Amino acid sequence: MTVVDLPARAHPDEVRQPPGTDERRRRTRREYGLFALLVAPNLLVIAVFAYWPIVYNAWLSLTDWNMIAARPTFVGLDNYVNTLTDPAFHKTLGVTVAFTGLIVAGSLVIGLALAVLFNQPLKGRGLVRTISFAPHILSGAAVATIWLFVFDPGYGLMRALIEPFGAEPPDWMNNSDWALPGLVIVYLWKNVGFTALIYLAGLQGLPKELDEAAAIDGAGTWTRFRAIKLPLLAPISFFLLITTVIGTFQAFDVIAVMTGGGPGDATTTLSWSIYNEGFQAFNAGRAATLSIIMFAILLVVTTIQARVMERRVHYR
Amino acid sequence: MKVRAVQYVVLLGVAAIFLGPLYWLISAAVKQPAEIYQWPPVWWPDDFTWGNFKLAWDAAPFDRFFVNSTVITVAGTILKVANAVLTAYAFAYLRFPFKKVLFLLILGAMMVPGHVTLLPNYLTVASLGWINTYAGLIIPGIGSAFATFLMRQHFLTLPGEVTDAAAVDGAGHLRTLWRVVLPMSRPMLVTVVVITAVEEWNNFVWPLIVTNTAEMRTLPVGLLILKDEEGLANWGTIMAGTLLVLAPMLLIFLFAQRYIVGGITQGALKG
Numbered sequence A: 001m002t003v004v005d006l007p008a009r010a011h012p013d014e015v016r017q018p019p020g021t022d023e024r025r026r027r028t029r030r031e032y033g034l035f036a037l038l039v040a041p042n043l044l045v046i047a048v049f050a051y052w053p054i055v056y057n058a059w060l061s062l063t064d065w066n067m068i069a070a071r072p073t074f075v076g077l078d079n080y081v082n083t084l085t086d087p088a089f090h091k092t093l094g095v096t097v098a099f100t101g102l103i104v105a106g107s108l109v110i111g112l113a114l115a116v117l118f119n120q121p122l123k124g125r126g127l128v129r130t131i132s133f134a135p136h137i138l139s140g141a142a143v144a145t146i147w148l149f150v151f152d153p154g155y156g157l158m159r160a161l162i163e164p165f166g167a168e169p170p171d172w173m174n175n176s177d178w179a180l181p182g183l184v185i186v187y188l189w190k191n192v193g194f195t196a197l198i199y200l201a202g203l204q205g206l207p208k209e210l211d212e213a214a215a216i217d218g219a220g221t222w223t224r225f226r227a228i229k230l231p232l233l234a235p236i237s238f239f240l241l242i243t244t245v246i247g248t249f250q251a252f253d254v255i256a257v258m259t260g261g262g263p264g265d266a267t268t269t270l271s272w273s274i275y276n277e278g279f280q281a282f283n284a285g286r287a288a289t290l291s292i293i294m295f296a297i298l299l300v301v302t303t304i305q306a307r308v309m310e311r312r313v314h315y316r
Numbered sequence B: 001m002k003v004r005a006v007q008y009v010v011l012l013g014v015a016a017i018f019l020g021p022l023y024w025l026i027s028a029a030v031k032q033p034a035e036i037y038q039w040p041p042v043w044w045p046d047d048f049t050w051g052n053f054k055l056a057w058d059a060a061p062f063d064r065f066f067v068n069s070t071v072i073t074v075a076g077t078i079l080k081v082a083n084a085v086l087t088a089y090a091f092a093y094l095r096f097p098f099k100k101v102l103f104l105l106i107l108g109a110m111m112v113p114g115h116v117t118l119l120p121n122y123l124t125v126a127s128l129g130w131i132n133t134y135a136g137l138i139i140p141g142i143g144s145a146f147a148t149f150l151m152r153q154h155f156l157t158l159p160g161e162v163t164d165a166a167a168v169d170g171a172g173h174l175r176t177l178w179r180v181v182l183p184m185s186r187p188m189l190v191t192v193v194v195i196t197a198v199e200e201w202n203n204f205v206w207p208l209i210v211t212n213t214a215e216m217r218t219l220p221v222g223l224l225i226l227k228d229e230e231g232l233a234n235w236g237t238i239m240a241g242t243l244l245v246l247a248p249m250l251l252i253f254l255f256a257q258r259y260i261v262g263g264i265t266q267g268a269l270k271g
Helices: A021-060 A078-084 A087-118 A125-137 A140-150 A157-165 A179-204 A208-216 A221-232 A234-249 A253-258 A270-279 A284-315 B002-029 B051-059 B062-093 B099-111 B114-127 B134-141 B146-155 B160-168 B173-184 B186-202 B205-210 B219-230 B235-270
Strands: none
Touching (some): A078 A284, A125 A179, A125 B235, A157 B002, A179 B002, A221 A234, A253 A270, A284 B099, A284 B114, B002 B235, B062 B099, B114 B205, B134 B205
């Protein structure tokens, strides 16, 4: 995000010189009061429900608490040591990285391909673009439920697609090899229309002159795409990369409805395991530790984003 | 011309990929069980039935889910957008000491991933006595950073003469906001309302955690309960329930897709 720091415009009340300094002071006080009144509710909610949780998590992560006992027991860094040396946690991280990586790669590549398709002068492209975007605004829980039926090995749509090729349809969500790819398919189906739309806006905003000049020089369609359009789209790709990573790390509804982290721990991502430790195993210390770890990872991601954005603004 | 033909085939394929699962959902919702559990599949239901909807409606309190989802979406959207507009106005037009620091403090909330706040917020809401209440469902979500940012950036692009003229005419700040600034910001306001309402309606993990009786569940959470109760042996009922959850959003999307698509892309690109 680029924070364009424009100065606040002076209200004419301030510009018009009030007669006495008392009058001016009163006006200033009134303006400060109004500012506080307008901003306070928002700031209060943000403080209590966005910043305080970080402090609270940090404290809880140093304790052992089943959320029933009167108060947490301080255990120092035990939770961090136990978590970071736990093979189950390593598996969770691996699943999270695989899930995120597949979705980032899939949504950028497919999204860009769709955008290029939607940018061709085809009849009906607007309609298809809208259709592909629709799943993005639908409830993740509902989309997941539809796909449970689509993946049903006995009577699902996927069986009808796979069988004609002579293959046996897998029992997607109950098979530890197929559950994660299945989730990735659902997640892509839901969100790739959004990526395509952002890329399309980018493609349509590119300067035509470069492309035309290259065409006159005899550069083919593919060369022009690779050497001109793709580099010019880099800022958009970067934006999509970061937002997709942040979104996918927190993916929850699709996993909760389709696999519940299973079978076994095949789809247990960091976000699922925070929920599982906190609200099913009632292990507040462990859940808080995992939350802090997720926060740290995503903080690194957003910091990189801020740095890159800053540099881009400076060099412009 | 051959290239064009291939492109049209691909375009049709893309449409089929995105419509296929939705068709599968809708057709199963109106099929008799005998036609759902038949192979090769029945592509067009011979014997339409609304029975699945009745079964779903009876299996879980969908009327309550509808009321809860509507209350939360409407109240949550109004409060969050009000927060965004008022905060943005204050930062764009009023003086205050350490304004810059305060603004960074609000923007900084975007660095906190929502999923990380689940456990502490649950405990905070519990200590406020808000578990299983509308307050607990709504209040933690009405703080606004991104929408505030979008609105403030937009306010700063408005021509100063207009607000100045309003002030010279003796209009106070709130009047200027309501009569001059907001009407001039309608497209951005639509964007912010659309993004917020879609998020509120689809929110899943927070209502799942903070409610504990069927009467307080929302539609997406209710769907999970329906699925768990029916097992996976009764697709007709489950698909009918899913369609009940999706129908309002699908209908709104059908009529307002221009605003929704525009709003969400605008929101993403401006950020």
